[in-house]
Structures are given as C-alpha cells and as structure tokens.
Amino acid sequence: MLIEVINIINENFAPTIEVTGDTAIKTDLGLDSFEIIRLISILEDEYKININDRDVVSLTTVDDICNYIANK
Numbered sequence: 001m002l003i004e005v006i007n008i009i010n011e012n013f014a015p016t017i018e019v020t021g022d023t024a025i026k027t028d029l030g031l032d033s034f035e036i037i038r039l040i041s042i043l044e045d046e047y048k049i050n051i052n053d054r055d056v057v058s059l060t061t062v063d064d065i066c067n068y069i070a071n072k
Contacts, residue, residue: 001066008042009062021063043069 006019014029025031031039040051043065049072051059059065 001070002062004046005043005062005066005069008046009039012042013039019062021061021066023062024060025062025065026060047072 002021009019009023009029010017013031013035017023017029019029023029025036025039036056040056043049044051047069049069051068055068059068
C-alpha cells in the first residue's frame, strides 16, 4: 500500500520529490490545505473509504496515511 500511496502523491503533487513513508505531507511536500483536501479525496476514491475530517489533522506523514487506510 505504501508504494501505491507514494505513486498517487508523485503523480498528483510532487513528481520531483523522493517520497518515503517518513515524508511529512505539509513540511516536506509543501501541500497547502486545499491540496491536502484534494489528496484525501483522491485516496477516498481510490480505496473506497471515508476519511473523517477530524482524523485528517493526525495524518502528518505518508506512513500515517497508510496506517489509517489499512485500519479502515
């Protein structure tokens, strides 16, 4: 799943950045609030899940996102 999420991030937001599980969404990728919402929407569509708005603030790294999706 990590590779899939990294590919989604690279394809849509950061094609020139080497993304890993430890990559921070805001600081390392520089995503603003609108881009984060777009990423969440893409992930919800891809994995057929609903990510609670309150949970989004706790998703700070790519690993956090993967762990959240795995537990859904």
